[in-house]
Amino acid sequence: MTRPFNRCGMMGLMQSASDPVLAASDLTVSYPAHGASPEHIALDGVTFTVAPGEIVGVIGEAGSGKSTLARVLSAEFKSTPNKKVAPVITGGEARLFDTPLRGRVSKRRLAELQFRTAFLPQDAAMQLPAEYTVSEILGQPILERDKRFDRAVLGRHVATLLDAVHMPFSALEAYPFELSSGQRQRVALARALVLGPRVLIADEPTTGIDVLAREALHELLRTLRDEKGLAALVISHDFALLRHVTSRVIALHRGGLVGLDAIDSLLQDRTHPYLSALGANEEGGTA
Numbered sequence: 001m002t003r004p005f006n007r008c009g010m011m012g013l014m015q016s017a018s019d020p021v022l023a024a025s026d027l028t029v030s031y032p033a034h035g036a037s038p039e040h041i042a043l044d045g046v047t048f049t050v051a052p053g054e055i056v057g058v059i060g061e062a063g064s065g066k067s068t069l070a071r072v073l074s075a076e077f078k079s080t081p082n083k084k085v086a087p088v089i090t091g092g093e094a095r096l097f098d099t100p101l102r103g104r105v106s107k108r109r110l111a112e113l114q115f116r117t118a119f120l121p122q123d124a125a126m127q128l129p130a131e132y133t134v135s136e137i138l139g140q141p142i143l144e145r146d147k148r149f150d151r152a153v154l155g156r157h158v159a160t161l162l163d164a165v166h167m168p169f170s171a172l173e174a175y176p177f178e179l180s181s182g183q184r185q186r187v188a189l190a191r192a193l194v195l196g197p198r199v200l201i202a203d204e205p206t207t208g209i210d211v212l213a214r215e216a217l218h219e220l221l222r223t224l225r226d227e228k229g230l231a232a233l234v235i236s237h238d239f240a241l242l243r244h245v246t247s248r249v250i251a252l253h254r255g256g257l258v259g260l261d262a263i264d265s266l267l268q269d270r271t272h273p274y275l276s277a278l279g280a281n282e283e284g285g286t287a
């Protein structure tokens with residue numbers, strides 16, 4: 001897959017090849033009190049790193065803080081319009097490409113970070129703009145940055161991406177409402193990858209996708225990791241993905257990190273009741 005913006009000078013984001021791409025250090029994140037709701041601590045003292053070219057998984061029960069972790073480490077929370085419902089780092093630190101996210105981040109640095117970071121939220125498939133075709137949706141991020149980008153190169157890039165997410169070329173002219181939810185999810189992933197990010201933060205990227213297409217996505221993530229050095233943090237309950245794509249998996253429970261290991265080792269781990277339950281449920285295929 002070609003990277004359309006190789007020449008973009010990211011001087012502020014220069015780091016050595018071994019520096020972590022993502023880092024949480026004793027990270028505590030809260031949602032401020034609003035209305036009748038008191039302050040809520042969503043993550044409490046979480047520490048881990050993701051190295052360049054490493055794919056780390058995240059599992060945990062509903063409400064354990066997975067999406068909050070993704071919103072914070074992707075820096076998405078820095079540009080949330082409604083500050084009343086945005087998470088706030090109240091302890092420790094989170095770093096994206098070595099940029100501390102706790103304090104103020106300049107608009108320019110935030111734009112640089114967002115250029116290098118693909119964030120695929122849980123509802124990404126629902127957020128595809130209804131009035132554009134798949135081809136337009138995939139080309140948009142590139143044309144927003146360079147209106148005069150060569151249309152033939154763009155067309156090839158978009159078609160390659162669509163193929164990589166296991167979608168037929170006939171989908172290029174389709175509108176989102178004409179696609180199944182699994183196909184929309186794949187278009188959302190393709191769009192997240194269109195600028196050739198250095199890191200992907202994805203919240204349940206294979207939800208609603210059939211087994212064959214899932215395997216194609218696993219393969220795509222492995223290829224991007226091995227050939228382009230893509231780093232990723234992937235929230236997922238897809239055990240095949242956790243086994244075949246991630247090197248380590250973070251287990252969250254009520255905002256705390258209760259395990260960090262290869263998935264098969266986590267499933268053997270009995271040091272926390274959540275991990276014991278996870279291991280016991282594995283045969284049923286759910287996490």
Ligand SMILES: Nc1ncnc2c1ncn2[C@@H]1O[C@H](COP(=O)(O)OP(=O)(O)OP(=O)(O)O)[C@@H](O)[C@H]1O
Nearest residue numbers: 031040042061062063064065066067068069085086
């Ligand atoms: N805007 C908000 N204001 C207050 N509390 C919130 C807000 N968003 C999430 N929370 C709370 O923070 C905690 C962590 O939520 P989060 O969405 O990160 O969990 P999750 O593990 O991703 O859950 P799920 O698997 O259901 O998506 C939950 O208790 C949730 O209710």
